Amino acid sequence: MRPSTRFASVLTGLALAVGGAALTAPAAHADVSACINRVERELKGGEAPEAVRTACGNGETGAQATCVSGLTAGGVTHGTAVAACTLSPQ
Missing domain, CATH: 1.10.150 (DNA polymerase; domain 1)
Structure with a gap:
């Protein structure tokens, strides 16, 4: 895997992780x-x-x-x- 592809994959994974945490955060404040x-x-x-x-x-x-x-x-x-x-x- 080329370094630029790997970097893009890591950034995509981080964006999905942060976005998922933001979507579930309001439920944690019941x-x-x-x-x-x-x-x-x-x-x-x-x-x-x-x-x-x-x-x-x-x-x-x-x-x-x-x-x-x-x-x-x-x-x-x-x-x-x-x-x-x-x-x-x-």
Whole structure:
């Protein structure tokens, strides 16, 4: 492989790597709002009650079990509670 071809290949690879990281970066900044939004989707557009906000806040601090139990006690299905709580601490 010629040096100019190799250099172009390296630059292309770096551009793809940086571009991919930029596209995934916003997802890494999920928070309590992402948790609440996930629950509200299950509620079919209804606003999440205060208990959901509190449970999602617990998830943000890393208390995943407390977050899940708080959401399920509030009537959220277990699968949605687990999915929502994993969004909080990111």
